[in-house]
Amino acid sequence: MQMRTIEIVVGTFLLAGLISLAILAIRVSGFTVNPDQQTYTVVAKFDNIGGLVVRSKVSIAGVIVGTVTDISLDQETFMAEVVMNIDSDVNEISRDTTAAILTEGLLGGKFIGLSIGAEEDYLKEGDEIYDTQSAIILEELIGKFLLGQF
Amino acid sequence: MSDSHVRIENVTFSRGSRRIFDGVSLEIPRGKIVAIMGPSGSGKTTMLRLIGGQLKPATGKVWVEDKCVSRLTRTQLFALRRNMGMLFQSGALFTDISVFDNVAFPLRIHTDLPEEMIRDLVLIKLQAVGLRGASALFPAELSGGMNRRVALARSIALDPSMMMYDEPFTGLDPIAMGVVVQLIRTLNKVFGTTSIIVSHDLQETASIADVIYVIADGKLIGAGSPEELFNAESPRVQQFIKGLPDGPVPFHYPARDFETELLEGDDL
Amino acid sequence: MISRLRKLGQYLLSIMSVLGRAGELWWQAVWRRPRLSNAPLLMRQIYQLGVLSVVIIALSGFSIGAVLALQGYNQLVKYGAESALGLGVALVLVMEIGPVVSGLLFAGRAGSAVTAEIGLMKATEQLSSMEMIGVDPLQRIIAPRIWAGFISMPILSLMFCVVGIWGASLVGVNWLGVYEGAFWSAMQEGVDFETHVLKGIVKSVVFGLVVTWVAVFQGYDAEPTSEGIAAATTRTVVYSSVAVLVLDFFLTLVMFNF
Numbered sequence: 001m002q003m004r005t006i007e008i009v010v011g012t013f014l015l016a017g018l019i020s021l022a023i024l025a026i027r028v029s030g031f032t033v034n035p036d037q038q039t040y041t042v043v044a045k046f047d048n049i050g051g052l053v054v055r056s057k058v059s060i061a062g063v064i065v066g067t068v069t070d071i072s073l074d075q076e077t078f079m080a081e082v083v084m085n086i087d088s089d090v091n092e093i094s095r096d097t098t099a100a101i102l103t104e105g106l107l108g109g110k111f112i113g114l115s116i117g118a119e120e121d122y123l124k125e126g127d128e129i130y131d132t133q134s135a136i137i138l139e140e141l142i143g144k145f146l147l148g149q150f
Numbered sequence: 151m152s153d154s155h156v157r158i159e160n161v162t163f164s165r166g167s168r169r170i171f172d173g174v175s176l177e178i179p180r181g182k183i184v185a186i187m188g189p190s191g192s193g194k195t196t197m198l199r200l201i202g203g204q205l206k207p208a209t210g211k212v213w214v215e216d217k218c219v220s221r222l223t224r225t226q227l228f229a230l231r232r233n234m235g236m237l238f239q240s241g242a243l244f245t246d247i248s249v250f251d252n253v254a255f256p257l258r259i260h261t262d263l264p265e266e267m268i269r270d271l272v273l274i275k276l277q278a279v280g281l282r283g284a285s286a287l288f289p290a291e292l293s294g295g296m297n298r299r300v301a302l303a304r305s306i307a308l309d310p311s312m313m314m315y316d317e318p319f320t321g322l323d324p325i326a327m328g329v330v331v332q333l334i335r336t337l338n339k340v341f342g343t344t345s346i347i348v349s350h351d352l353q354e355t356a357s358i359a360d361v362i363y364v365i366a367d368g369k370l371i372g373a374g375s376p377e378e379l380f381n382a383e384s385p386r387v388q389q390f391i392k393g394l395p396d397g398p399v400p401f402h403y404p405a406r407d408f409e410t411e412l413l414e415g416d417d418l
Numbered sequence: 419m420i421s422r423l424r425k426l427g428q429y430l431l432s433i434m435s436v437l438g439r440a441g442e443l444w445w446q447a448v449w450r451r452p453r454l455s456n457a458p459l460l461m462r463q464i465y466q467l468g469v470l471s472v473v474i475i476a477l478s479g480f481s482i483g484a485v486l487a488l489q490g491y492n493q494l495v496k497y498g499a500e501s502a503l504g505l506g507v508a509l510v511l512v513m514e515i516g517p518v519v520s521g522l523l524f525a526g527r528a529g530s531a532v533t534a535e536i537g538l539m540k541a542t543e544q545l546s547s548m549e550m551i552g553v554d555p556l557q558r559i560i561a562p563r564i565w566a567g568f569i570s571m572p573i574l575s576l577m578f579c580v581v582g583i584w585g586a587s588l589v590g591v592n593w594l595g596v597y598e599g600a601f602w603s604a605m606q607e608g609v610d611f612e613t614h615v616l617k618g619i620v621k622s623v624v625f626g627l628v629v630t631w632v633a634v635f636q637g638y639d640a641e642p643t644s645e646g647i648a649a650a651t652t653r654t655v656v657y658s659s660v661a662v663l664v665l666d667f668f669l670t671l672v673m674f675n676f
Contacts, residue, residue: 003458010461013469017573020580024512024615027606055610104607202550231552242547245539256551301547 038088039066040125044099044112045079050135052101052110058084060114065090068112084112086123094119100133110135154213155180155312155344156201161210163196170196171207172368183338183345185359187352188366189390194348195239197365198314201346202234203227214312232260235305239317241297243289249276249300250285256307275303279333295326302333312344313337319351331358352391364390440635447560447634459562467528467563467630468570474527475520475574476581482515483507483582487589491596500590501600505608507586508579512609512618513674516579518666521625524571525658529633532563533654536637537647560638564630571626572619579618617673624669625662632658 049071058066066086074081086093096117101110114129123129156178163171170193178184186194199205200212206220213219214230222230243252253272257263263271276282279299289297298318305313315334319327335358337343349355356362356376364372364379364387372379372387380391389397405411486507494500536559539545545555583605590596609615633654640650 006462006465009469010464013464013472013570013573016472017576020573020576021619023580024576025611027602109608199546204546204549228552231550234550236547236550238543238547240542242543244544244548245542255553259551259553304551 039085040088040091041069042066042084042086042093042123042127042129044082044084044129044132045074045077046082046099046101046132046134047079048134048137049080049082050101050110050137052082052112052135056109057111058086058114059111060090060093060116062113065114082112091122093123095121095123095127096131097123097129098131098133099129101135103136153179155215156346157211157213158197158200159211159213161200161207161212163193163200163205163207165196169368171365173210174365174368174370175210176363176370176373178344178346179361180344181338181342182360183334183347183358185347185349185355185362187348187350187355187362187364187390190350193368194350194365195316198236198316198346198348201314202236203230232308233310234312234314235308235310236314237298237302237305237316237318239320241289241294241301243297243301243304245289247288248285249281249287249289249292252289252300253285253304253307256304260308271307272303275307276300278306279303280329295322295329298322298326298330299333302330306337306343309341310343312346315345315347315349317349317351318347319349319354327354334358352393366390436639439639440631443556443560443635443638444564444631447556448564456557456562459558460565463562463566464570467524467532467566468573471524471527471570471574472577474523475578478519478523479516479578479581480585482519483511483585484589486510486515486582487586487594490586491590491594500594500596502604502608503590503596504583504587504601504605507590508583508605508609509614511579511582511586512614514618514666514670516582517575517618517621517625518662520575520578520622521571521629521662522659524567524574524626525629525633525662526655528567528570529629529654529658530651532567532630532633533637533640533651534647536560536563536634537640537642537650540638540640541642541644541647560634563634564627567626567630567633568623569626571629572622575618575622575625620673621666621669624665628661628665629658632661 052068052071054068054071056068057064058068066084068082069085070083072081072083073079093114094117096119098115098117100113100115102113103110117131154177158174158176161171161174162169176186186197188194196205200207201214201219203212203219203222211218211220215233217226217230219227219230243249244255247255250272253275254268257268257271261268273282273285276285279302281296281299281303284292284296284300289300292300313334318330318334322330331354334345334347338345338358347355347359359376362372362374362376362379363370366386371384372382372390374382379387382388382391386398388394395401487503490503490506491500494503494506536545539555539559545559548555548558587601591598591601636650636654636657637647640646
């Protein structure tokens with residue numbers, strides 16, 4: 001086979017490989033390249049975060065507006081302290097907003113859903129959301145059910 | 151420049167537990183046709199490999215052009231091999247490239263000649279072996295004899311001062327054999343190429359060799375011109391030269407007494 | 419008793435010497451002497467090992483993706499969770515089945531071809547004559563093949579995954595009626611590039627290295643007879659397949675559990 005043909009074919013092969021990689025990256029894993037999205041940090045404390053992990057999503061009305069960047073244990077109150085980055089152009093979140101840990105679909109992962117409150121004062125960099133709702137833990141649910149506390 | 155092109159000095163070489171050479175010394179004079187002969191498995195091909203630097207002797211030295219082969223660096227060995235041509239028993243052409251590219255291979259590796267010159271040289275070499283018309287064919291399309299002739303063209307591509315032939319006559323029909331004999335003789339007479347032939351084909355080899363060395367059991371058991379060897383006193387050499395089935399190399403594989411073994415069958 | 423120990427000792431020693439020879443081959447061919455002027459050789463080998471394997475990879479990938487979708491659907495539908503089909507199939511393919519199965523197929527197709535080719539070159543003294551002409555066969559024959567395998571294998575594994583997911587989508591969405599939106603969105607939400615896809619790629623690179631190494635060594639070390647070459651080819655397929663499967667376990671352990 002001619003060298004030139006081989007070069008072309010091998011080049012196509014390598015290109016196909018790169019395209020496959022791109023497909024897997026974008027189409028399959030939903031990898032998004034966010035060019036320098038400006039964000040501001042907000043904190044919330046929960047009794048139980050369930051299966052929430054770093055990089056979990058933060059959403060308002062189902063629309064993703066941020067990501068969880070850090071999870072740690074507050075050793076004084078023994079509550080979970082969750083740090084989130086919210087997109088800077090979503091800057092009218094009132095101070096009495098509720099942060100709840102919800103589940104995606106039936107088997108999905110956990111995410112933080114924000115329900116906007118009524119106050120006119122908005123959250124700024126470093127503020128804390130005080131009204132929080134922990135994740136629903138299956139065992140507690142079953143316990144309540146068994147004890148007829150429903 | 152000394153008179154001997156190659157000198158083997160007291161070389162021993164073993165493969166595994168088998169002693170292939172046990173203190174062998176011989177000398178290959180410049181411009182002569184020297185044959186190294188002996189029974190199968192006596193290590194004749196190994197000798198060529200030692201000369202070419204593919205193998206290193208356990209003890210002793212191999213000198214080529216007054217250079218100790220085992221002490222050469224990679225670059226020096228590369229330069230040395232430019233002057234050595236080797237014809238392998240099976241031809242050993244590269245099966246994935248054409249006849250032309252096979253012969254051009256050493257030229258492209260060792261020289262910076264432009265493609266037009268290489269083309270001319272390749273055609274000249276192929277013409278010398280009578281296969282210029284086959285330059286576009288692939289080795290798989292050639293017969294055994296043609297394969298070997300192309301391999302010969304490839305090994306003389308760089309006009310080496312020394313040629314080594316590994317069993318050049320084995321497995322060829324009489325015509326092809328005649329062609330090879332003539333080519334070897336011509337190369338030697340016209341270009342003065344020192345030729346080392348390794349073979350167990352007595353008749354053909356004796357017809358062109360100036361000197362014959364006979365190696366058996368790891369030792370040199372005979373040396374001299376074909377006539378001298380034919381009249382040699384050693385019974386081992388005589389058996390080899392005359393092709394006698396029984397002699398110092400026994401006909402029978404070691405076994406028990408024949409009568410006893412046969413009669414055993416009656417008792418079973 | 420002593421003789422049995424001695425036999426065991428000899429056997430272990432021979433394994434050590436094989437590993438040593440294989441390691442030396444690797445060292446000489448890959449590290450000590452890479453040369454840019456051999457680029458055309460490398461390209462030809464990528465063609466032989468990579469491009470010519472695409473068909474078998476694509477066919478297998480598609481079939482396996484389709485089967486996974488079929489079986490996956492049957493199980494998930496019992497829990498009403500069939501919308502997670504895309505996610506499940508994608509994860510399985512990208513993390514495990516993709517690299518492993520394409521590794522096995524590569525070993526069978528490309529690995530055996532390389533072993534047979536090199537073994538034959540050894541048997542017909544082509545390697546020897548190349549050396550006598552002054553060319554290093556390690557550089558000209560062995561090294562390009564090792565690099566070609568190293569490059570081709572991850573590409574083939576990626577293609578396998580892509581075709582597999584496509585096959586799964588055809589079966590799941592177009593045939594079995596899983597909602598297209600759910601199929602893809604669950605997959606996109608659940609499959610993470612770094613945790614899943616990248617680790618799969620790492621696996622395929624390792625597999626490519628190992629398979630090509632075994633193939634090249636077996637060919638180089640083969641007995642120069644027709645039986646010798648046949649035995650070497652069989653050994654290549656067996657050893658590299660087992661190596662892929664065993665390495666997969668350890669790689670998974672290290673990458674996903676720590």
